[in-house]
Amino acid sequence: MEYVQERIATLHDLGDTAGDTVVPGGLERDPVAETAVVVPMTGRELESPAAERVLSELEDVEPAAVFVPVRASPDRIEPFREWLESFALPIRLLWCNAPAVETLLADAGLAGRAGKGHDVWLALGPAAEAANYVVVHDADARSYEADHVRRLLAPLTMEFAFSKGYYARVEQGQLYGRLFRLFYAPLLRALSESHDAPVLGYFDAFRYALAGEFAMRADLARRLRPPREWGLEVGTLGDAFDYAGFAGTAQVDLGSHEHDHRAVAGETGLEGMSREVAAELLRVLEEHGVDPEYDRLPTRYRAAGRELIEQYRADAAFNGLAYDPAGERDQLERYADSIASPGPDRRLPRWTDAPITPQAVVEAARPRLERPVDSAGGD
Template sequence: MDYKQELITTIHDFGCNLDALVTRLTRFSEESPTAVLIPALYEELKRPALTTIRDHLADCEFVKTVIVCVNAPTVTDYAKTLQFFQTLPQKTLIIWENGPRVTQLLADVRERGVDLLKFKGKGLAVWLGLGVASLSADAIALHDADIITYDCSYPLKLLYPLLDKEFGIDFNKAYYTRLGNYPQSFHGRVVRLFIAPLLNVLREVFGEKNYLRYLSAYRYPLAGEFALTSDLALHTRIPANWGLEIGLLAEVYRSMPSKRIAQVDLGIFDHKHQPLGEDVNSGLQKMCRDIFRSILRTLTETEQVVITMEHIHALRVKFRREAQSFTRKYFIDARFNDLLYDRHQEEIAIECFEQVISHAGEQYFNDPVGAQIPDWTRALAVMPDLRERLIYCVQQDVAQVTAQVLASTLTPKMVNPLHLESSGLPAETMGLKNDAGIPISR
């Protein structure tokens, strides 16, 4: 039995009574509302994982609001996204992240001195969704749209530690065993073959720094599944590159004492398997590049570590030997559990990651400042009603789609006009009108 505790609180699953947790969390959520945020690309609607997520969320009575921040190429794609999620019983808000109305709103913010339009991708989607969620939810769970093994226990385990006030937890991160099927094998190469050995050699080179001890306490630091309080959401800068997960942990490190941070076991977990990439600017190599730069920057910011190119060379040399020692351990673990394990492919990944250390180190010296989206308190300082305006943009987007459905420019019944109410803000109170200027009623 694994009872091990870390610098942060580790919540194990010893066969917990999920039904009892659901009952308590449902009761807690009546006084402390909850939200689930899903950043997504439109293409993910075509994959079975998101259908599984939607169908399980429909059974989660303890989730009061679902927010999807979607990057959709066209208004038709946005309409199909609305249709896809309209079966959810919860209040549901579909933010068209790259739509013209949201883009114009961010342009207005830029005119007031805060440039958000230069940020793209998942980071911006997370930022937008957290801001909207903080209006109505005390606790917000976030997860990706490609989780193959998803069920109701995921949002349950993420949210519960934040709502049980005896715990005193403000941030809860998932950890899990990443196993792929057909054939069954280890996934999670970046965590296993890059971050784990890298943290070991960083401690050898720079000593036992508090930040390194903190990162090492996370069993799966790249998990895209976490939950946080609305207050923390408003005061957190969101990284705008592939180092989002590790950069977010750095933000939590600056903001929270370790006793208010937890990690929870989600069990066996699988999602989309990323390619290794052709070079340091693609695939998992790009991810490792951004992660390494984030760690170096945070070491300098929080631990006053002066980093030189000699350090980078030493890290590269030590990394290969340390990573290779991990492959021997993984081989034994895999063989014992009858898992497929290709040591040659693992070594290829290590060689690629070793190259990343050199390239990322050089990039860090040329540009040590990372790409981080200003926190919501900064944006609200220049536009205090930004969150409400963002919701109004969403309502206008839905109204446009509804008008087009009524005009038969899209497939009939693609969008249910009643779904306008799903955000919790009735259409008439928002003053919504269709393209002809006619008010839309419920």
Template sequence: MEYVQERVTTLHALTDHRPAAPTGRAAVVVPMTEREYGTLAADRVLTALETVDPARVVVPLRAAPDRVGPFADWLDGFDVDVETLWCGGPRLTELLASRGLDGSRGKGRDVWLGLGRALDEEFVVVHDADTKTYSPAFVSRLLFPLANDHEFSKGYYARVEDNSLYGRLFRLFFRPLVRALGDATERREPSIMEYLDAFRYALAGEFAATTDLVSRCRIQRGWGLEVGTLGEAFAHAGFAESAQVDLGRYEHDHRSVDGPTGLADMSRAVGAATLRAVEGAGVAVEYDALADRYREAAERLIRGYETDAAFNGLDYDRAAEREQVETYADALGEPGPDTRLPAWRTAPVTPSEVADAAQADLAAARESHADAAARPPEESDRRQSAEEAPETGTGED
């Protein structure tokens, strides 16, 4: 247990005290996908939010049309004001495309839509729904700094599970990347690298902010959401108005390194968002030397992780950690086109337009689901068989 202060205000869980916080003036945004439907983790989160009693809960939902209605019905069963915002409906998709906001979809896009719906409140809290150790104290802890002269706060926690260190993308990619960038940059005040380095778990998905700050933030569309948000917080809140809070024990789902939704893919988005934030703050990045500097910084950190793991009697596979570093090094390069979504303050669409389109999409999906459920089984089977049959004339004999 310690109480060291970083460059940003750092609030520690030294006791079990649950601080008073303005939960009744806050919206909680909880992005979900259809895999969260009915899970114990999501149920625990929503049941806990019943005791928090925020002004509202916004659930940006990514799900197939035939799953949306049952999912929304399930959400309506909790004793908390939930707005289900279906992010993939045809009316909403057409609305965004007509305003020049079409493009790739991901968690960041879903959260951006949810943040727009939260702007009617004074504060907003964002967190995931896959947390196995969720506590209602998380919302209070994240909001507490906002009631005490800060505009932005971020959660942090230790990822120690199964007798091993997790948080691999943060430990082995983000932190050494920021250190490498800082080592190669002439110090200027304020430094965005020092800001990013001050957060103990910069890739945590849990944060809170005033809605005034949120309205000024551009949002990454995908996995770069967390670090992209930090870049915007640096620009609009800076060191003085930022804080991080200890959320204690925290367990959630793990990802493999490889695969279409693995950490290697995530590292590309996180790296691009980090480098875009750094360049946006006026730092010139030497890309030719970046990978080697990153490897050197990662190797120094790996030695520290190995010693820390041994000190605590944890398992540690140094070769596997080094292998991940090499995988992540391949993700380093110029960030490419800026596809961030605009700040809501200047967006070419309003939150009410988004709500109207999403609500109409949800109502239509529910009606379609009810019609399908009311059809005789033999009719449903015939329709399903016809829909699943391949188009004629396109296959090979």
């Protein structure tokens, strides 16, 4: 049984010793009633089996609030509202691309590209106002369990300020978690060969740094500066490093996850995501004293990646899993093109410094139905 600690506190699921009670074993109180959960979605999550499971499981948790920032076309937002209201949850739907939201942000000088990071940011301000703790997780985990929220919250009751989930990504008889295994991990390994900044040790301590499941005190939620699209997870780690550091950070074993899978190639696939992740990771590292040698870094990354591929090959064979080293090397080459100096900093501001209020977001993001006027002049 594995119980190895990292530079950050690592809370394992040690089987029967952890207990299967409502509150994880050893904790004196359940913080869920003081918690707002943020579950970002896009139009494709409407009535999807994974999102349906997530919301159904949350019904057993009974948090103080569930914020669902949704990016969807106008014709889908009303079906989204009706579907969300079918769950016995205190759901607060935020229509992230509503015309009123776009106007609010433009007037505040915050217009720009928008995606997952933008949508989560819109929810973080209201969530931090509504509760003492904020949990963020995706809606695409087909293996989601209500217990995950309490596990993420557990470190916050033990005086940690930030908690991140980790889990195995073994599905359909093969290894997944490709962007983490084949891009994030070898890139950090390559950078660590010539740099010893503490932030590198912090980033390397997370067993699944790109996991979308994390929890934090409301005060930290107000201080996150998310990138507008992808890269939210590594950007959050940078802010957590500044706020909580090694001593105030924990990671929690969430078992095994089964997620929806993305294609590798193209801007909407892992290849496109790697560019956003690289830009955010390298920006954070530069801010904390790392000076990457960009002319040599891709070569070092490829070498580190090839070493890891041989390790993954051995691990897969040991466990009787299918493994395609040629395909993994192809991904390595695709991701290598993402390694470059980050462009302009387009992160959104901390809510502590934002030129708009959480209440203004809630009002602007509320779906408004267009109802026909009664021809007889009635109300």
